[in-house]
Amino acid sequence: MGIFSRRSATGSSDANDKGTTGLGATILKASLADANLLVMTAAERGIPLDEDVTRAIFDTEEALNKNMITPAITNEFWQAYESLSHSLSPITVSSIRATRDLRQLQSGIWGYVQGRIHVPFSRKCAFRYQQLSMVTLLSLITLQVFWAIGNTLVADIRNQSNRIIVLKTQLYNAESTSQQASTDDLPQRATTGTETDETATRLNNITSVNTSAVPSDTQQLNRQIDEYISWREAEFIELRNWNHQWGTVLFFTTQTWEKPDYSDLTAEEKIHVHYVSAQYVLYAISAYFLPILYGLLGASFYVLRQLPKDIEGLTFSMNSHIDYSLRITQGPLAGIMASFFFTTTPATLHTLSTHSSAIATIKIGSSSLSDFSPLAIAFLAGYSVELIFYVIDKIISAVTTRASTSSTKFVPQTQTKTAVPAKQDTKPET
Known part of the structure; x- marks a missing residue:
């Protein structure tokens, strides 16, 4: 019969021969199923195959069913399987199994039920990546809106305070x-200490003119100052509520306004506490949380763009899923690294005092487009992780090249210095 026949696997053979024969038969059966799956895929996608390849596969299947497998048939099958794999590359058996669930091919009611319940692995992964992208996008929008509100309040309060200082x-x-x-304008009094009626009348006229002309300007300035102060106080209330919102999220720490000593502060000091706390939170959001979310969004965008191509081309497999999972993990890391590489030096932390000095140096951002460039770079870094790797490789190669160049230049100089005196000593002897 053959090495895989039942007759050769009976009592005349030892235990090792039985194990080898059973393993070889199992591998051959599984490979025949995979070969049929590849042939079916080639027929569906219109990929031409050699007639000798398909004949060798079908002859091997018939020989296996009749228990007539020989080494020649096995050798011919594996050669045909290799040619079939090259013809369908990059489509593989694992990618076909990941794209279509073979339980749907089963006949009967149970096969129909399984086909309706179970979905292919590619569809499961696509659903997971879609959910991750939606959660990331909603989180990013929520945090971006929250940051924009706080940043607008801080910027308006700072502008109003500067305007109040100018008006004062x-x-x-x-x-x-x-x-x-x-x-x-007052005339000099007479040395005699007496004033005539004409002088007193002129003094009264001058005083009435000055007091009636000046208050029009001062009243207008006072009115503008009151308007700016009332508007600033209203925005301080909103800023206090904004601080309480992120303070409730950080429930594991005690904020300044939650401490007992806060009630002993003056109204102006309480205002400064909320103002400075808001700026620190804005810096933390813009420097850490937003770049991480933008990097994650860029990685998710890349996966969602490449995944349909892999599914359509029947190239999505477990290896693709691992690669995409690693890309999702690399996205936030690349985003935060890009923000550190490309972010400029921090700006000053503004105060509400009458002078222009600062008490710290942090970046609070603004609504201008240039300040959003680090976030855009974080998105690009998450979409193309190779960008960060390219920058890091360039930095490392520049440093190592400079170090190796300096070391190679130093060695010949020492050799020439030691060689010159030796030549000079030999000349007088000759």
Whole structure:
């Protein structure tokens, strides 16, 4: 019969021969099933196959069913299987099994039920990646809106405080000018200490003119200052509520306004506490959380773009799933690294005092497009992780090349210095 026949696997053979024969028969049966699956895929996709290849596969299957497998048939089958794999490359058996569930091919009611219940592995992975992308996008939108609200409040409060300072300076200058003008216009009193009725009347006219002309400017400035102060106080209330929102998320830490000493502070000090705390949170969001989410979104976008191509081309397999899972993990890492590589130096932490000095150096961001460039780079880094790897490789290669060049230049110089005196010593002897 053959090495895989039942007669050769009976009592005349030892235990090792039985194990080898059973393993070889199992491998051959599984490979025949895979070969039929490849032939079916080639027929469905219109891929031409050699007639000798298909004949060798079918002859091997018939010989296996009749228990007439010989080494020649086995050798011919494996050669045909190799040719079949090359013809369908990059489509493989694992990618076909991942794309279509073979339980749907079973006949009967049970096969129909399994076909309706079970879905291919590729569809499961596509659903998971889709859910991850939607969760990432919603989280990014929520955090971006939350950051934009806090950043707008901080920027408006800073602008209003600067405007109030300017108006108060103008008011002070206007009052000083009016007082100086009124004193300069007053005539000198007579040395005798007596004033005529004409002099008293003129003094009253000058004073009435000055006091009626100046208050129009000062009243307008005071009205503008009151409007800016009331608007700033309203935004401080919103900023306090904004701080309480992220404070409830960080339930494991005690915020400054939750401590007992906070009630002993003045109103101005409480305002500064909320103002500075908001800026630190804005910096943490813009420097860490947003780049991570943008990197994850870029990686998810890459997976969702490549996955349909793999499924359509029947090239998606377990290896593809592993590669995409690693890409999803590399996306946030690449995003945070890109923000560190391409972010400029931090800006100053603004205060509400009358001077322009700063008490710290952090970046709070703004609504301009240039400040969003690190986030865009984080998205690109998540979409193409090779960008970060390319930058890192360039930096490392530049450093190592410079070090190797300096070392090679140093060695010949020492050799020439030691060689010159030797030649000079030999000349007088000759």
